[in-house]
């Protein structure tokens with residue numbers, strides 16, 4: 001879990017740094033608060049830790065909360081963030097934005113990425129994250145990419161035919 005998220009306690013803005021100069025960002029005239037993700041459930045009635053499951057050869061499904069978190073305008077999951085390493089070991093991430101009209105879950109293709117951690121952000125209860133090594137340790141690795149499938153079909157054999165293949169080599 002290396003991605004840092006900041007929160008404005010006044011307006012609720014949440015940001016991350018694409019490049020870090022070391023300066024604390026400001027919002028609404030004051031310093032934003034660095035959020036340390038919670039990694040175990042608290043005593044809230046709602047559950048917040050992302051539950052990550054492999055649902056296909058290269059797909060993972062993320063549900064926020066072992067029981068689905070509420071999705072009401074005043075209290076909902078605003079985003080899921082998948083932190084990964086690429087085939088060269090670089091850290092990166094994918095955001096999935098959620099609205100109160102959505103379920104608190106998403107499904108993404110993991111071709112050519114090694115998922116390291118999954119975050120979920122609740123607008124009331126803050127940032128939560130799980131180390132993915134604990135929950136999807138058999139996730140597809142770059143070295144497992146099926147090049148024969150890529151070469152013959154132009155895709156990875158992904159369960160979602162709309163997904164492009166992101167070559168590792």
Ligand SMILES: [Fe+2]
Pocket residue numbers: 046048069075076122123124125126
């Ligand atoms: Fe919550």
